[in-house]
Amino acid sequence: MEFLQFKNLLFEKAKITGFDECEIYFSDGESISISVYEGEVEKYNLAKSFGLSFRGKINNKMGYSYTEILDEAAIDMLVNSAKSSANLIENDDETFIYVGDKTYSEVKTYSKELEDIDPGKMIDLALDLEKEAKNYSEKVVNINGCKISYSSSNYGIYNTKGLELNNKGNILTSYVVPVVQDESGKNDGVGYVVASSLDEVKPREMAAQGVEEALSKLGGKSIPSGNYKTIIYNEAMVQLLETFAGTFSGDAAQKGLSLLKGKEGQMIASPIVTIVDDPLMEGGLASAPFDDESVATFTKELVYEGKLNTLLHNLKTAHKQGVKSTGNGFKASYASSVSVSESNLYLRKGEKSFENLMSDIGEGVIITDLAGLHSGANTVSGDFSLAAKGFYVENGKKTFPVEQITLAGNYFDLLKNIVDLGNDLKFPMSNVGSPSVIVTGLSIAGK
Template sequence: MEFNSFKKMLLKKGLECGFEECEIYYSQGESLSIGVYEGEVEKYNLEKSFGLSFRGKINGKMGYSYTEIMDFEALNMLIKNAKESALNIENNDIQFIYEGDKHYDKVSSYYKELENLDTSKMINLVLDLEKETKAYCKKVVNISGCKISYSYSSYGIYNTKGLELTNRNNLLMSYVVPVVEDEGQKQDGVGYVIAKSLDEVNPKAIAKQGVEESLSKLNGKSIPSGKYKTIIYNEAMVSLLDTFSDIFSADSAQKGLSLLKDKEGELIASPIVTIIDNPLLDDGLASTPFDDEGVATLKKEIVSNGKLTTLLHNLKTANKANTKTTGNGFKASYASQVGVSPSNLYIQKGESSFDELLKTVGEGIIITDLAGLHSGANPISGDFSLAAKGFYIKDGVKTFPIEQITVAGNYFDLLKEIEVVGDDLKFPMSNVGSPSLIVKEISVAGK
């Protein structure tokens, strides 16, 4: 069945079957991923997807259902399952279907230059990337990944209150993971680009980035245990910010799963730290003019000069807290219920260059890589104990690489101990970003 016909029939039938209000959310997309190995195309994956969810309020309860097929049988199934779902809900949380806002900002998330890409050019680019990576240095002994991929998606919301919203985005990305070896020791690194056109994919530049990162890690050694003044490199700080991002969710706070509950207005970080959630960020990977409840999104400072100004809300959590939604009602997928999550989340950059950070530290360490984030970090208490790699700093200069160390601490304490924020804000293939920054000290378990 054609989508518009299915949509109209479903909303009409929902009201006829007793729902007071109802809504449709849909998403569809396609992706092309091309991987090469030893000069040959190893993987060529073309995938298309479509999913539709239905939710409706009946007797004050919200029921959910979803499908990947649009026919008369699916129509009846969606109504039946949503009604059963609503009747089985035991909590008394007030649920909302939104009538919409008067204004929605435009976002930069779709690029016409990426329409109708020439797949032969994509293949040639990724083959050149592998070739350039191998030729860059004799120490390159293997390539554990070399890909180029394109993805497109569109999504929308329609409900019985007259709301009709749609948006679309697309993305081109290419990366290589070279493995280098020296004196029996192997290390890897990543070179990548997120591009708005094929012309922005430069195999030589990507190869250089990946191989140089790999080479910089060779001949690493452990350091004595102790407490060190530390630069947390932007990509490593992204890992921490992402891992602990749920602390800013009002839903988590209301369930007792965030220590930031009722902390609005309090100082929770260093006064030089500002943390932003910006769904309107140009070229952001999570930029969108509306959330998955149809609320117009807006840029907001979650933490402003160290002070917690707001948690992230959807309509339900905002009603509980007697405040306004922040436009962060998002689904994990079309089949999920609406939760709370950030869009483009990042620490606002400062004014110090990375060289200035090095000079400020004088002697200490740089943390560039963190491992074990799923098992070694507790998002509720903030405690973490993580395997790490990086570099030693001596006389304000990056010296030898370090490895086989574990860093431990508490995320809430770490936020308060940030002394300098760098200017190198980066979003490493992620909707989470951070600049490099200096922390007063971090506990290191080494040799």
């Protein structure tokens, strides 16, 4: 059955059944992923997917259902399942089918250069990438992963209030993980790219990135426990921001799961800290002109110069707090219910180069890698104790790699104790970004 015919019949059936208003959300996508090993294609996956979710309001309750098939039987199933699920709801939370906004911003989420992408060229690039990584240094002993992936999607929202929204996006990513070894042991590194065309995948540069990172970690050793002047490298800071991103959720705050509850207008970070949620960022992995409730998205400073301006909201949490939705009502998939989540979240960069940051601390530690974030970080209290790696700094220069240490502190204290920001803002294959930062008050446990 054609999509528009299905939509019209579904809405008609829902109205007859007693639904006051309803909405459909659909997602249609395809992906290609290619992994290579030892000069051969190890895995080639081509996948296509389609899914449609239906939600409708009946007796002031919102019911949900979903399907992957568009036929008459699916229409009956969607309506009946949504009605049944609505009858099971016991809370009195008000729910909404949004009428839509007058205007929606334009945001580039689709690259024409990636249309009709050639899988053969993808394979050649992946093979070249592995070869370049192996040949870059005689210390490369293995490749832990070498992959190139393409995905595209078309999604949209239609409702009985006359709203019709559509958006499409596509992305190309690639990475290589070379392993190096010498008498001191083994280490790995990662070379990667997020691209809008095949020309942006440059095997030699990616191999150099991954191998040089791995080589820099060789010969690592622990250091005595203590309090050190500390730089958290951009990629490690991204790990912390990702882990604690949920603290900015209005839903988490209303459930008592965020210490930021009720702190709008208060200083929660250093005056040099500004944290932005930007769904309109060109090339952002989470960019979108509207959220999954059809609310127009916009760029917002969650924290501006240390002060908490707003939490993130969908329609339900915004209504509870008596504010406007921030356009952060998103689904994990077409089959999921709407929750609150960030788009492209980042800590705004400063003006200093990484070399300037090292010069400023003189002697101290750079933290480049964190492990154990799922078990070693309490997202409610903010406390964390994490295995870490990095480098020791003397006279403003890296001297030797550091490993077998534990970094401990509190996320909310960390935000207050950021004393300087680098200009090296980075989104490492993530929708979360950060520059490197100098921070005080962290404890390092070593030998």
